[in-house]
Amino acid sequence: MSIQDELKSAITAALPDVSCVVGWGAGPEPLRAAPLFIRGEADLEGFSAGFLSVNNPALYLPSLKGSKVGVVVKGCDARSVGQLAAETLIKREEVHVIGYPCRGVIDVDKVAAKLAGACETGEVAALREDGDDVLLNTPKGEVRLAKKDITADKCGRCAFPNAGNADVFVGERCAPVVTEDGYADIADFEARGLDELKAFWEQEMSRCIRCYACRNACPLCVCRDQCVAMSREPHWLSQGDGVRDKLFFQIIHAVHLSGRCTGCGECERACPLGIPVLKLKRALSRRVEKLFGYKAGGGDTPPLLTFLVEEPTIKERDWK
Amino acid sequence: MKIGVFICHCGSNIAGTVDCAAVAERASTYPDVVYATDIMYACAEPGQDAIIAAIKKHGLTGVVVASCTPRMHEPTFRKAVERAGVNRYMFEMANIREHVSWIGKDIEANTNKAAELVRMAAAKLRLDRELKPKSFPVTKRLLVIGGGVAGIQAALDAADAGLEVVMVEKQPTIGGKMAKLDKTFPTVDCSSCILGPRMVDVAQHPNITLYAYAELEEVSGYVGNFDVKIRKKATYVDWDKCTGCGLCTEKCPSKKSYDRFNEGVGPTTAIIIPFPQAIPKKASIEREYCRQFNKGKCGVCAKVCPTGAVNYEMQDETVEVKVGGIVAATGYDLVDWKVYSEYGGGRYPDVVTSLQYERMLSASGPTGGHVKRPSDGTEPVNVVFVQCVGSRDPSIGRPYCSGFCCMYTAKQAILTKDHIPGSQSYVFYMDIRSPGKGYDEFTRRVQEEYGARYVRGRVSMIYPKGGKLMVRGADTLMGTQVEVEADLVVLAVGAEASANSSALAEKLRISYDGYGFFMEGHPKLKPVETNTAGVFLAGSCQGLKDIPSSVAQGSAAAAKALGLLSRDMLDSDPQIASVSVNRCVGCRKCIEVCPFKAIQEVDMRGQPKAEVIETVCQGCGLCNATCPQGAIQLSHFTDNQILAEVEALCRF
Numbered sequence: 001m002s003i004q005d006e007l008k009s010a011i012t013a014a015l016p017d018v019s020c021v022v023g024w025g026a027g028p029e030p031l032r033a034a035p036l037f038i039r040g041e042a043d044l045e046g047f048s049a050g051f052l053s054v055n056n057p058a059l060y061l062p063s064l065k066g067s068k069v070g071v072v073v074k075g076c077d078a079r080s081v082g083q084l085a086a087e088t089l090i091k092r093e094e095v096h097v098i099g100y101p102c103r104g105v106i107d108v109d110k111v112a113a114k115l116a117g118a119c120e121t122g123e124v125a126a127l128r129e130d131g132d133d134v135l136l137n138t139p140k141g142e143v144r145l146a147k148k149d150i151t152a153d154k155c156g157r158c159a160f161p162n163a164g165n166a167d168v169f170v171g172e173r174c175a176p177v178v179t180e181d182g183y184a185d186i187a188d189f190e191a192r193g194l195d196e197l198k199a200f201w202e203q204e205m206s207r208c209i210r211c212y213a214c215r216n217a218c219p220l221c222v223c224r225d226q227c228v229a230m231s232r233e234p235h236w237l238s239q240g241d242g243v244r245d246k247l248f249f250q251i252i253h254a255v256h257l258s259g260r261c262t263g264c265g266e267c268e269r270a271c272p273l274g275i276p277v278l279k280l281k282r283a284l285s286r287r288v289e290k291l292f293g294y295k296a297g298g299g300d301t302p303p304l305l306t307f308l309v310e311e312p313t314i315k316e317r318d319w320k
Numbered sequence: 321m322k323i324g325v326f327i328c329h330c331g332s333n334i335a336g337t338v339d340c341a342a343v344a345e346r347a348s349t350y351p352d353v354v355y356a357t358d359i360m361y362a363c364a365e366p367g368q369d370a371i372i373a374a375i376k377k378h379g380l381t382g383v384v385v386a387s388c389t390p391r392m393h394e395p396t397f398r399k400a401v402e403r404a405g406v407n408r409y410m411f412e413m414a415n416i417r418e419h420v421s422w423i424g425k426d427i428e429a430n431t432n433k434a435a436e437l438v439r440m441a442a443a444k445l446r447l448d449r450e451l452k453p454k455s456f457p458v459t460k461r462l463l464v465i466g467g468g469v470a471g472i473q474a475a476l477d478a479a480d481a482g483l484e485v486v487m488v489e490k491q492p493t494i495g496g497k498m499a500k501l502d503k504t505f506p507t508v509d510c511s512s513c514i515l516g517p518r519m520v521d522v523a524q525h526p527n528i529t530l531y532a533y534a535e536l537e538e539v540s541g542y543v544g545n546f547d548v549k550i551r552k553k554a555t556y557v558d559w560d561k562c563t564g565c566g567l568c569t570e571k572c573p574s575k576k577s578y579d580r581f582n583e584g585v586g587p588t589t590a591i592i593i594p595f596p597q598a599i600p601k602k603a604s605i606e607r608e609y610c611r612q613f614n615k616g617k618c619g620v621c622a623k624v625c626p627t628g629a630v631n632y633e634m635q636d637e638t639v640e641v642k643v644g645g646i647v648a649a650t651g652y653d654l655v656d657w658k659v660y661s662e663y664g665g666g667r668y669p670d671v672v673t674s675l676q677y678e679r680m681l682s683a684s685g686p687t688g689g690h691v692k693r694p695s696d697g698t699e700p701v702n703v704v705f706v707q708c709v710g711s712r713d714p715s716i717g718r719p720y721c722s723g724f725c726c727m728y729t730a731k732q733a734i735l736t737k738d739h740i741p742g743s744q745s746y747v748f749y750m751d752i753r754s755p756g757k758g759y760d761e762f763t764r765r766v767q768e769e770y771g772a773r774y775v776r777g778r779v780s781m782i783y784p785k786g787g788k789l790m791v792r793g794a795d796t797l798m799g800t801q802v803e804v805e806a807d808l809v810v811l812a813v814g815a816e817a818s819a820n821s822s823a824l825a826e827k828l829r830i831s832y833d834g835y836g837f838f839m840e841g842h843p844k845l846k847p848v849e850t851n852t853a854g855v856f857l858a859g860s861c862q863g864l865k866d867i868p869s870s871v872a873q874g875s876a877a878a879a880k881a882l883g884l885l886s887r888d889m890l891d892s893d894p895q896i897a898s899v900s901v902n903r904c905v906g907c908r909k910c911i912e913v914c915p916f917k918a919i920q921e922v923d924m925r926g927q928p929k930a931e932v933i934e935t936v937c938q939g940c941g942l943c944n945a946t947c948p949q950g951a952i953q954l955s956h957f958t959d960n961q962i963l964a965e966v967e968a969l970c971r972f
Contacts, residue, residue, distance in 0.1 A: 087909075088908055223905055223949035226903045226904075226951060228949055234950040234959030235963065236950070236963065305913060306913065307912070307914065307915045307942065
């Protein structure tokens with residue numbers, strides 16, 4: 001049985017006990033899948049999981065709290081589920097997690113770069129997987145692209161391809177790409193120095209249109225309608241169209257996620273302007289890992305959401 | 321809003337490096353400021369009167385005073401504005417002394433910084449709201465932690481004044497270090513003769529409940545209403561049945577236990593009554609030495625006990641008590657002198673600590689008051705005292721003077737002569753520190769009447785030679801090296817904060833210094849208070865002190881506690897957190913971070929929401945900083961007030 005069929009039968013088996021199962025189905029165009037809410041076997045037809053299963057279905061779990069739901073997850077999505085449960089934003093026993101081995105997902109922006117000059121990604125009429133490649137039907141003929149050239153960056157540093165906390169896992173577990181995310185990209189980035197980084201972010205954020213897609217795509221952003229970006233009391237952000245407020249929001253978002261971000265990268269993927277906002281979160285995650293020895297998504301309470309007189313990893317008493 | 325700004329000169333403390341008139345002039349241009357002036361001493365009576373007069377004359381609705389730290393005079397000014405009819409929370413203080421004038425000499429820069437701080441304070445004041453404290457009832461009961469002489473004094477004074485007192489002592493008997501002393505300086509009167517009756521008073525006082533062999537497990541709550549959990553450690557003897565007859569201690573076959581009370585001078589049994597005058601005079605089993613526990617069979621004590629009090633199945637027991645105030649009187653421990661390899665590091669039996677020597681001198685000690693060399697039991701002739709062992713020594717992190725060692729060494733030299741008339745004492749010292757009443761005369765007497773030879777210099781080495789100990793040191797007054805042949809060496813070991821004092825401080829939420837001594841509220845003006853309301857200090861836990869000072873501080877702590885608990889109701893600080901329920905998403909982050917457990921989850925029409933328990937909240941602001949959407953706000957320190965301050969400073 002193929003993984004698709006195995007997943008479908010796992011979902012079918014789960015359906016009687018849950019109000020719905022969140023997975024992926026056909027999207028608005030062949031390169032993009034969309035979240036699929038499976039409420040009955042009839043909905044299963046459009047289901048597929050694989051190279052196009054980009055969206056993080058954990059995003060929907062807090063709003064479905066209160067009834068038992070199923071969710072199909074990649075390894076990175078499972079980390080979000082773990083984190084939501086650790087923070088009691090969902091009840092783990094209310095979620096039926098179905099995992100499968102993920103070998104990376106598409107980055108449509110990378111496809112766009114490959115097709116640049118030839119056609120738009122929206123003009124691709126069909127996508128077919130062929131081993132390590134994909135074949136695209138474009139108005140200018142068939143284009144063959146190697147998957148490794150159009151896979152999301154986060155998949156290149158993936159240490160958790162298999163959902164670790166799944167209730168049901170289908171398929172053979174695959175080997176992680178790396179055993180440990182060393183944050184080499186962030187170390188290199190930060191080595192540029194403060195002045196250059198400031199200039200970089202001012203330049204990047206000048207393009208921001210304050211659509212808050214980054215926030216809305218984040219599975220761990222919990223404030224929903226009460227986000228400080230919209231509030232006058234407290235009045236953290238002005239409604240002015242300046243780089244300062246835009247960057248300020250990104251910093252607030254990153255700080256709110258410090259020690260919580262699992263690095264699923266949905267913020268950056270959702271950004272219609274391609275601003276690399278995940279970098280800010282990864283910079284903080286790197287520090288939290290170093291300071292507290294904590295990696296978000298493993299199921300433990302984040303260090304910044306606890307009060308301990310003495311942090312076991314910070315030897316304050318030895319400070320001279 | 322009409323804001324008045326007062327820039328204090330503090331004599332020349334501020335005006336010396338800040339142009340106060342210029343700051344006032346700039347302040348008069350800030351939003352809502354209708355009156356600004358400089359003033360010589362804002363805290364003095366004329367200063368307060370000037371503030372009150374200005375409030376009345378200009379119809380001020382808020383006041384900024386730029387002066388010293390709010391820890392000093394915020395209450396003073398709050399009361400002053402209240403006397404003029406303005407709510408006490410419509411007041412802000414800018415610290416232009418500790419934060420400005422005392423730290424820099426550049427008048428222009430200081431003046432600019434002072435003006436900026438005042439601008440921030442005024443910007444914050446514009447968003448202040450009137451706050452009113454709520455009052456809550458007080459539990460009229462005092463907890464005293466530690467049953468040494470300081471704790472005993474505090475407990476007796478408070479109990480005599482009619483307060484209920486709960487005393488917790490971690491050892492099986494109260495008495496502390498003083499109970500181990502043979503005599504006390506400078507009167508050379510018997511320590512247990514003067515302390516014993518006080519200990520009996522504690523046991524018999526109708527207002528005092530004593531939990532000996534118990535430790536403080538947990539403290540929650542707040543001033544006036546602390547909830548305390550006390551863990552009564554298992555003694556394996558039912559103290560309700562035990563009569564203190566001591567038969568068990570005579571028959572116990574395990575006779576090689578370490579004798580904690582006697583500092584290991586002699587061995588003791590596994591079931592013990594620490595000393596004849598112990599309070600409570602009850603037996604307890606030291607589990608690690610007991611055959612019943614280690615070998616699974618013995619049971620001698622259970623067999624001989626006439627009242628059947630021995631119970632090997634006993635478990636620790638937790639008692640919960642509600643108290644209104646707490647006195648910490650946890651005393652001190654000796655420095656680990658074994659780090660000094662030049663003094664043998666514990667290898668030579670005839671090198672003893674001063675406290676061990678005290679037990680040898682005591683008639684109720686293991687040697688019956690006969691000074692004997694631990695190695696061969698002979699009476700020493702030459703006794704060498706080495707002072708400042710573990711005191712005034714930065715190399716082991718103990719740079720401070722322990723304060724009482726000069727005096728007890730002099731006392732021990734006198735007692736040595738009394739016990740062994742043919743003996744000769746030598747005292748190696750750095751300086752003689754004897755500033756108490758009758759103290760210096762005492763140190764003269766030991767030299768002039770008792771013939772103790774005082775050598776000013778450090779001991780560099782102690783080594784054994786033919787059954788004796790050679791003590792080599794410098795005589796800095798003579799400029800020579802000296803070597804004394806000693807039969808017995810007594811190290812005047814310095815003191816340090818008692819073990820685990822920092823953990824206790826954290827339970828009590830009080831500050832402690834780098835050595836573990838508890839921090840008083842102010843080194844001069846609040847010597848027994850802490851910065852945690854309702855927690856007071858007595859004795860050496862606050863800083864090393866001798867018996868008279870410990871007793872005085874015990875009484876002082878009792879007086880402070882009585883002052884607090886004489887009131888029926890206390891006012892709560894209204895600067896606390898509150899939740900905007902429509903903004904709260906029930907994410908529980910505030911509940912997790914609150915160090916005081918002051919936030920609980922409540923159900924509001926099926927939605928989880930956070931709720932602040934007003935009397936428990938201490939206004940620390942952790943929840944405020946953690947709440948991602950700003951739904952929980954700290955009154956008087958709201959996000960918007962902090963932002964207003966930032967904007968006043970950065971002026972975006």
